[in-house]
Amino acid sequence: MSRSSRLLLLLQNLTTGRRPVTAARLAAELNVSERTVYRDIAELASLGVRVDGEPGVGYLLKPGFFLPPLMLTEDEAEAVLLGLDYVDQRGDEVLLQAGLNARAKIQAVLRSAAGSRASVRLSSPGPPAPPAFPENAVPLSRLRAAIRSQTKLGLTYRDAQGAESMRTAWPIQLAFLHNARILIAWCELRKDFRTFRTDRILSIRERERYPEPRAALLRRFRAEHGAVET
Amino acid sequence: MSRSSRLLLLLQNLTTGRRPVTAARLAAELNVSERTVYRDIAELASLGVRVDGEPGVGYLLKPGFFLPPLMLTEDEAEAVLLGLDYVDQRGDEVLLQAGLNARAKIQAVLRSAAGSRASVRLSSPGPPAPPAFPENAVPLSRLRAAIRSQTKLGLTYRDAQGAESMRTAWPIQLAFLHNARILIAWCELRKDFRTFRTDRILSIRERERYPEPRAALLRRFRAEHGAVET
DNA sequence: AGACTCCTGACAGAAACCGACAGGGAGCGA
DNA sequence: TCGCTCCCTGTCGGTTTCTGTCAGGAGTCT
Secondary structure (H helix, E strand, O other): OOOOHHHHHHHHHHHHHOOOOOOHHHHHOOOOHHHHHHHHHHHHHHOOOOOEOOOOOEEEEEOOOOOOOOOOOOOHHHHHHHHHHHHHOOEEEHHHHHHHHHHHHHHOOOOOOOOOOOOOEEEEOOOOOOOOOOOOOHHHHHHHHHHHOOEEEEEEEEOOOOOOEEEEEEEEEEEEEEOEEEEEEOOOOOEEEEEEEHHHEEEEEEEEOOOHHHHHHHHHHHHHHOOOOO | OOHHHHHHHHHHHHHOOOOOEOOHHHHHHHOOOHHHHHHHHHHHHHOOOOEEEEEEOOEEEEEOOOOOOOOHHHHHHHHHHHHHHHHHOOOOHHHHHHHHHHHHHHHHHHHHOOOOOOOOOEOOOOOOOOOOOOOOOOHHHOOOHHHHOOOOEEEEEEOOOOOEEEEEEEEEEEEEEOOOOOEEEEEEEOOOOEEEEHHHHHHEEEEEEEEOOOOHHHHHHHHHHHOOOO
């Protein structure tokens, strides 16, 4: 028996039972030594399976590896799929790919769910506005990483009048408009929120982590500026 | 990267697309030689995955799934939630409510998976374009019902020049643009597809069911008119 | 016919797998 | 406190598997 098939069996063994299973029992089940079971459990964990091992008890699977059935009504499914259509029109490569994968996963669970029959799409997003977005000098993935890690950015920007400027800003979110992508950030100089079209960002430099939690900054931004100006 | 994780990735790659994938493409994706992809495919097959490989075409997964889909990744969750944000901006009452419910269900699943650490949103849809959509004389729900039941509509329409007209049309889909809602339909008179702004539809009258399946009409529409004109 | 593509076999170095053995530590009941 | 059950980790060495490369064969599409 190949290792992968054993891992699969192991996963299924853990998935089926809701009672903890001991490594010894699994070892007997799979015809391998106990040591190997430990190694296999570690391998599963490295694959993203959240398996909880307690001394004196055994192994128990925590939810979070598989996508649970997700009972969506017809309208709800339509809303989700329509939303993903919009993302297809406006998202960058990362979001596009993620949207594709998410769509596949959600449609899979919808199909499996009893009662919700796959129906032909009722709504569509309409025509995509621009065929292509302006090039970014700085890839969005780098901005995304900075947002995720709450990293201050020293950024060089060319504004609508063509004037270049440098400043330090705390990036908090990316906005995907129909014709542009915009970085929302707290500007240290102005002590206020500013928005930057990503295609006008000439270069960035990652600095240290900013202290205020991003969630708090976002709340403040939304409270002060209801909307994002282009 | 361990073999098992590669097999998992491979499986997801196959699950995602409905178009055949070549071994060469998979090899590039997984950073592995083509030969290894063949071996891995064979391994998956031996595990029970029903994968169909056709010379000159590529690999395609046969319907019926092997494993339930995996939990949404961070990016995928972001894509879905961002999509629902767009729906919030453009959808009608029905879609809005459905979007709200869908969001709640999906976030419940995500919370159970992420184990407390719900990450702050990385992207936003930008500002909503118009504060309100023009009134519809005919409620969208009635149009939706007609689309669902494939019911021919006798509709009175006032075009952009203000001229009123009557015609029989087969409604197939609603498009939710940033500034308008549009009914896509097959026009019996013109024997072609036509689009109607819902706010210019003065009245409708439900008639009998139209024969051609809506899915087929939609395919034809998408093939002929790549996009929806306003 | 020619371009693609799936598929198989063989080889050899590299990598991993696996059982055996030895311990450590957490929790629980007596 | 002791004993027990289990999870967990480390090491060793023989064995197996894995993987890229090379060399073909055969089916499908344009």
